[in-house]
Amino acid sequence: MWIRIRAVIIEDEPLAAQYLAALLDDTCQVEVVGSATESEAGLRLCAELRPDAVFVDINLPGKDGVSLARQLAMLPQAPRLIFTTGNANRATDAFRLEAVDYLL
Amino acid sequence: MALLVFLALGLVEEVTASHAGWLNERIVSVCAAGLVAGPWVGLAVSVFVTWLAVARHGLPFGAIAISMVCGGFFGGCLYRWRPRVARQPLTGFCLTFGVSLLRNGLSFFYGPNSHPLPHRLEEIAMAPVLQGLGTALILAIVEQVRNRDEQTRAVASAEARALQARMNPHFLFNALNAVAALSKVAPREVPRATGLLRQFLRASFDQHERLLVPLEEELAVVRAYLDIESLRLGDRLKVEQTIDPGLLKVLMPPFSLQPLVENAVQHGLQSSPRAGRLRLAVRATGPWLEMSVSDDGQGLPSTEVERVFFGEGSRVHALSLLRRRLRGLFGRSFKLEVHSEFGQGTTVSMCIPLPKAFRVGMESPRAVTSELRELAPN
Numbered sequence: 001m002w003i004r005i006r007a008v009i010i011e012d013e014p015l016a017a018q019y020l021a022a023l024l025d026d027t028c029q030v031e032v033v034g035s036a037t038e039s040e041a042g043l044r045l046c047a048e049l050r051p052d053a054v055f056v057d058i059n060l061p062g063k064d065g066v067s068l069a070r071q072l073a074m075l076p077q078a079p080r081l082i083f084t085t086g087n088a089n090r091a092t093d094a095f096r097l098e099a100v101d102y103l104l
Numbered sequence: 105m106a107l108l109v110f111l112a113l114g115l116v117e118e119v120t121a122s123h124a125g126w127l128n129e130r131i132v133s134v135c136a137a138g139l140v141a142g143p144w145v146g147l148a149v150s151v152f153v154t155w156l157a158v159a160r161h162g163l164p165f166g167a168i169a170i171s172m173v174c175g176g177f178f179g180g181c182l183y184r185w186r187p188r189v190a191r192q193p194l195t196g197f198c199l200t201f202g203v204s205l206l207r208n209g210l211s212f213f214y215g216p217n218s219h220p221l222p223h224r225l226e227e228i229a230m231a232p233v234l235q236g237l238g239t240a241l242i243l244a245i246v247e248q249v250r251n252r253d254e255q256t257r258a259v260a261s262a263e264a265r266a267l268q269a270r271m272n273p274h275f276l277f278n279a280l281n282a283v284a285a286l287s288k289v290a291p292r293e294v295p296r297a298t299g300l301l302r303q304f305l306r307a308s309f310d311q312h313e314r315l316l317v318p319l320e321e322e323l324a325v326v327r328a329y330l331d332i333e334s335l336r337l338g339d340r341l342k343v344e345q346t347i348d349p350g351l352l353k354v355l356m357p358p359f360s361l362q363p364l365v366e367n368a369v370q371h372g373l374q375s376s377p378r379a380g381r382l383r384l385a386v387r388a389t390g391p392w393l394e395m396s397v398s399d400d401g402q403g404l405p406s407t408e409v410e411r412v413f414f415g416e417g418s419r420v421h422a423l424s425l426l427r428r429r430l431r432g433l434f435g436r437s438f439k440l441e442v443h444s445e446f447g448q449g450t451t452v453s454m455c456i457p458l459p460k461a462f463r464v465g466m467e468s469p470r471a472v473t474s475e476l477r478e479l480a481p482n
Contacts, residue, residue: 012377014338019285037340038377062377 008051009035010042010068011084012061020055020084039068050077058085110137110149130157131207132238134172135200138179139190139239140246146176146183167210175203191247196239204232260432267429271308272366272422275329282336297335304328308359315433316355319386319393323347325358326365326384333369337380340373345384354393354462357433361386363422364397364452372399372450379449388458392439396453404444413442423452430456 007030011017017035024030034049036042039060046054054072058065069081113133130153138146150172157163157172179199182190189195208231279301286293307325334341365384373379379401386395404412413423423440430438437457444450 012340013336014340015282015285015289015336018289022288040377059374060377061374061379 143180150176372401375402
């Protein structure tokens with residue numbers, strides 16, 4: 001039996017969120033259980049849903065993805081982190097936070 | 105202008121009292137007028153100096169009139185048909201030399217003259233050389249001034265080109281990502297999206313060809329830009345525009361409003377999750393065409409504005425480039441101002457001179473407010 005990964009997407013751009021959800025859906029291994037467009041809502045959603053993985057846009061408006069990741073890591077059942085963005089310069093910040101992967 | 109200068113040169117003869125005839129400014133002024141300003145100015149100056157010479161000094165009409173008109177007319181013909189030859193100081197020398205010889209020869213032929221013969225021979229030999237040198241000197245000076253003008257213009261145009269708004273590579277990257285995403289999520293939207301991108305790129309490549317474009321063309325670029333960003337940002341980007349339709353034909357530098365809008369989208373919207381309202385206003389304010397773009401983002405402390413937007417760091421901000429470009433085009437008669445308060449959003453306004461025909465009186469501006477999304481072609 002397949003084990004489906006439960007994932008949350010935190011992304012401010014609706015098109016990018018839909019695109020990522022469609023790509024994840026194609027894999028048949030990831031189930032997107034929720035999505036949020038900004039950090040605060042994303043953090044609440046993760047605390048509530050306890051996903052296995054979180055896809056975080058590193059350039060979120062307001063509080064950015066890196067500081068959100070720090071807070072996610074402190075959750076009781078910390079999800080695995082995957083950053084998504086177009087900016088490769090920030091990949092080093094991401095790996096310092098033990099991100100699993102970094103999608104450009 | 106040229107006519108006045110050369111008429112004045114013709115008058116110099118009157119005031120300098122060099123009546124010996126060795127240095128005859130009349131011939132110099134006639135030849136130089138033709139060579140520098142064309143046949144009509146040459147003829148006008150020759151008629152004027154002939155009148156001076158005949159009426160005031162009683163010189164023989166035939167000799168003076170023929171030689172002067174020949175000088176002005178031939179000079180003018182060279183100017184008209186062989187402009188490069190006409191510019192050469194050597195041409196000026198030869199023409200003046202010839203005209204001077206002609207004048208002296210004709211005077212000798214016509215004139216009852218009281219001077220003794222040796223003096224006349226000396227005059228006939230020396231005068232053409234001196235007068236030829238006079239014209240050559242004038243042409244050399246004119247040429248030098250012209251060269252300097254051309255150089256200044258070339259430098260200014262090279263600088264204007266270097267300061268043209270460069271396409272932000274992030275924008276192109278984001279736009280292509282959006283097209284890739286659409287092809288997966290909403291394939292039917294792809295042709296429209298690529299069409300918008302094509303329109304924007306075309307305008308961006310063509311901006312070097314024209315120094316000024318009508319406002320309506322710049323607005324079309326801004327609209328294409330905003331529509332592309334809307335693909336990506338969806339409902340997060342709301343645009344209100346207030347544009348006086350009477351101003352659509354006003355000429356303005358290409359890609360001058362677009363950087364203001366791009367700045368508002370990038371910095372305004374990215375700064376706060378609640379932000380997303382962009383206001384674009386174009387109106388006539390007295391002698392100015394005023395364009396302003398406001399966002400409701402986080403804003404900056406007003407003390408930081410100058411450093412962030414106009415600082416000379418390693419990465420020059422688009423607004424700093426725009427300011428330099430406007431200075432090159434309008435000198436001191438333009439305004440580019442940024443108002444920002446922390447927590448209050450940012451407004452960038454730009455004013456450029458408005459031609460008189462477009463200025464409105466005391467009546468209220470005929471403004472039309474609309475949501476941009478409704479105007480965009482589908």
